Amino acid sequence: MKDCSGHPVVCNHNKVGFLGLLVTIGIVFGDIGTSPLYVMKAILHTGETINESTILGALSCIIWTLTLQTSIKYVCVALRADNNGEGGILALYALLRRLKSKWIYILAIIGASTLLADGIITPAITVTTAIEGLESISPNLPVTPITLAIITIIFFVQRFGTESIGKSFGVFMLLWFLLLGIIGVISITTFPMILKAFNPYYAVILLTKSPQWFLILGAVFLCTTGAEALYSDLGHCGRKNIAISWAFVKTMLILNYLGQGAWVLNHVQTAYSVNPFFAIMPQNILVFAIIMATGAAIVASQALISGTFSILSEAMNLHFWPRMRIKHPTHVKGQLYIPVINLAMYIGVVLIILLFRDSSRMEAAYGLAITITMLMTTLLLGFYLHSKGMARLFTILFIGTYCTIEGIFLTANLSKFLAGGWCTMLISGILFLMMYVWVRAMKIRRQYISTKPLDDYYQIISDIKADEDIPKYASNLVYVNHAEKQGTVDDKLLYSIINKQPKRADHYWLINMEFVDTPDTLEYSCETLVPDTLYSVTMHIGFRIEPRVSLYLRQVVEDLVDSKKVDLTSTYPSLRKNGIPGDFRFIITPRVYYPESSVNRQQNLLMTIYALISKIGIDEPKALGLDTSMVVVERVPLIINHHIGSIRRIAQIVEE
Known part of the structure; x- marks a missing residue:
């Protein structure tokens, strides 16, 4: 576990004395x-x-x-x-x-x-x-x-x-x-x-x-x-x-x-x-x-x-x-x-x-x-x-x-x-x-997020990386994983990489954010899932700390480069020749709730009010402190009631 704050040490006044x-x-x-x-x-x-x-x-x-x-x-x-x-x-x-x-x-x-x-x-x-x-x-x-x-x-x-x-x-x-x-x-x-x-x-x-x-x-x-x-x-x-x-x-x-x-x-x-x-x-x-x-x-x-x-x-x-x-x-x-x-x-x-x-x-x-x-x-x-x-x-x-x-x-x-x-x-x-x-x-949103075992997809992600017939999407592709159980991944995240538009990259980064019960914790742990291809970074963030994923990921990557666990130099010959690092791109897959997907009136009312309240906040890229110039947002429907008719209507709305 390592610190990823980068904050200067600031003196507090907890010490007993006249000034305190x-x-x-x-x-x-x-x-x-x-x-x-x-x-x-x-x-x-x-x-x-x-x-x-x-x-x-x-x-x-x-x-x-x-x-x-x-x-x-x-x-x-x-x-x-x-x-x-x-x-x-x-x-x-x-x-x-x-x-x-x-x-x-x-x-x-x-x-x-x-x-x-x-x-x-x-x-x-x-x-x-x-x-x-x-x-x-x-x-x-x-x-x-x-x-x-x-x-x-x-x-x-x-x-x-x-x-x-x-x-x-x-x-x-x-x-x-x-x-x-x-x-x-x-x-x-x-x-x-x-x-x-x-x-x-x-x-x-x-x-x-x-x-x-x-x-x-x-x-x-x-x-x-x-x-x-x-x-x-x-x-x-x-x-x-x-x-x-x-x-x-x-x-x-x-x-x-x-x-x-x-x-x-x-x-x-x-x-x-x-x-x-x-x-x-x-x-x-x-x-x-x-x-x-x-x-x-x-x-x-x-x-x-x-x-x-x-x-x-x-x-x-x-x-x-x-x-x-x-x-x-x-x-x-x-x-x-x-x-x-x-x-x-x-x-x-x-x-x-x-x-x-x-x-x-x-x-x-x-x-x-x-x-x-x-x-x-x-x-x-x-x-x-x-x-x-x-x-x-x-x-x-x-x-x-x-x-x-x-x-x-x-x-x-x-x-x-x-x-x-x-x-x-x-x-x-x-x-x-x-x-x-x-x-x-x-709680409703978390309840209906479908997850899959991540290790089932190691091979296909490696194959996509090696398939030069697929245009390279980015040198480093970063996803925020909303799955709570360790070793699992949001199925919409996999859909984005594999199905929606196959995305070839040199490195895939999965960011897991864990908001912990201590106030000022700001640490990370990193696991190499597929050598030189797939990495999982878990950020442990205290309840008083503001999420700044771009800043914290930069600190994580610098630590990994310094320890020679990853080589971020671009694979494009012209850039690699000059030692220029590859680019980063973030993919965000927010769930969009549609009342048509549920027959539960109380649930619909809650989610409707939730949508109104969310308007006073900021969108997910800004909420996570991401550099918005490098963010792609792929909205996906939040399916509550899995009826064929509902799914068709939602799919039509999404396509429009």
């Missing part, structure tokens, strides 16, 4: 770090009477939610469920694929679709809330146009990469969290009794006696919405850096929440009409605080956008999503840019801003989708703990505890469905449907 911790603070905690902008405001808008019992209970809920959800579930448990150092719900699923469960992928695509929906609402609510702080200075300020302008800039710069500004995220977010903590402490001194909120007794009292407990819980849940993103960023920073920096971040967040609570209890009459986050800021630094809040919102938005690109890149290799054009705007490993997704997200964020207008209404749309993501992660973590031999009692206790907690949060957030939660659920539903259809359609 600083980068972690800048990358990981943008989402959860902006929650103080809107959580307490959302609690005040639930309609619950503001008094000491209510505020202490709400703050106690926040403190223990951050402890149980973020600290224990994600930092202590989920970060240990790493897939070769990578985290996130799809990395966790890839780790569990070997369990061969028929339905476990459902949990993964539900979680992924709701997480992607959260990535659309987060930029809208964080930037809007930050800009609304300016209303305390100028009440008539046009918040929406300013917000849209900032959002436009955020999405526009994605095409250029964020390598340069990303380096400053750590310093900026460190200052942001220090601002949160210091201002929180100053405000706490005006009402020290607010520290009683650490006692979970007040949370229990609120949840058992308040008629609005479910609305309050729905608002409280917003304080932990960035926990799933924290798990997804495991591969960028490492478990120890995240765990250590989380202790600092959590302290600063809690101090700020307590400070807001102290201000509310000191200003009960006016608390409804202002955002406590900006209210606790001294007037002489209010503009500075608004600038910092806007910057933090931009960092959080950037993190969610980059996270979306990474999730969809993983989904493509896991066969959950159609292949799309991916760009690498910088030399930083893992920094992606998907133009179609960037545009779709931008349109989605703009529509949400125009639909809801102010952050108070957006709060109703926020939180519901990510609760479902957390539930799916809990269930997958249960499978992971079981697969690692964890005691059954502990596994059941973990799943039961967190399914109960997140089930309660889900129930609370469902109360916001009509007020705005329907928006993110609609987005999640569309994304889930697309992923589900894609998975099912891919």
Whole structure:
């Protein structure tokens, strides 16, 4: 097994140290770090009477939610469920694929679709809330146009990469969290009794006696919405850096929440009409605080956008999503840019801003989708703990505890469905449907691909090579073999070489692509099937790696030439005399589904939707990273129902 990446080694920040911790603070905690902008405001808008019992209970809920959800579930448990150092719900699923469960992928695509929906609402609510702080200075300020302008800039710069500004995220977010903590402490001194909120007794009292407990819980849940993103960023920073920096971040967040609570209890009459986050800021630094809040919102938005690109890149290799054009705007490993997704997200964020207008209404749309993501992660973590031999009692206790907690949060957030939660659920539903259809359609396609033993055709391929009456098609002929079983070959591939137009070549190359469960694997193995004639190359590609078959094959061929296992010098006398290598030509044989070939209505519907979804992706040559100037596409029908009449109709369509 050999490496075929050709990538330069890029330093990551997994090593524990000041720089690693600083980068972690800048990358990981943008989402959860902006929650103080809107959580307490959302609690005040639930309609619950503001008094000491209510505020202490709400703050106690926040403190223990951050402890149980973020600290224990994600930092202590989920970060240990790493897939070769990578985290996130799809990395966790890839780790569990070997369990061969028929339905476990459902949990993964539900979680992924709701997480992607959260990535659309987060930029809208964080930037809007930050800009609304300016209303305390100028009440008539046009918040929406300013917000849209900032959002436009955020999405526009994605095409250029964020390598340069990303380096400053750590310093900026460190200052942001220090601002949160210091201002929180100053405000706490005006009402020290607010520290009683650490006692979970007040949370229990609120949840058992308040008629609005479910609305309050729905608002409280917003304080932990960035926990799933924290798990997804495991591969960028490492478990120890995240765990250590989380202790600092959590302290600063809690101090700020307590400070807001102290201000509310000191200003009960006016608390409804202002955002406590900006209210606790001294007037002489209010503009500075608004600038910092806007910057933090931009960092959080950037993190969610980059996270979306990474999730969809993983989904493509896991066969959950159609292949799309991916760009690498910088030399930083893992920094992606998907133009179609960037545009779709931008349109989605703009529509949400125009639909809801102010952050108070957006709060109703926020939180519901990510609760479902957390539930799916809990269930997958249960499978992971079981697969690692964890005691059954502990596994059941973990799943039961967190399914109960997140089930309660889900129930609370469902109360916001009509007020705005329907928006993110609609987005999640569309994304889930697309992923589900894609998975099912891919299974149907694989089911009806016919294969044959390759060794039965060694002799005829050798004879075609030696038959000079057949015009030479190319010096090197390359096919992508879609057969999954080792030693077999797609029958349409053989049909292309032997029947459709006999193709004589000096060398035949069969490319087998194996997408493995590890994230960054990029290796190959090569087998000589017929000496100096037929070669089989298997490329092992991790779920975070973008397929670039032309590039990888060039590396494979160079290795074989260097080891003198193959001679690629052209056999044409004039070219061989001058040592010129032979040409390469790729043959792609994509299957085209025709509804006429099946009488199964459900199957026809699935494949019809699949065809529509595939239009947002790119064709197979581009998806495989092939040099399109050397590609020949030979479309063949995907036969589902082998009736003579159907075959004749399909043959007629193909010929036309």
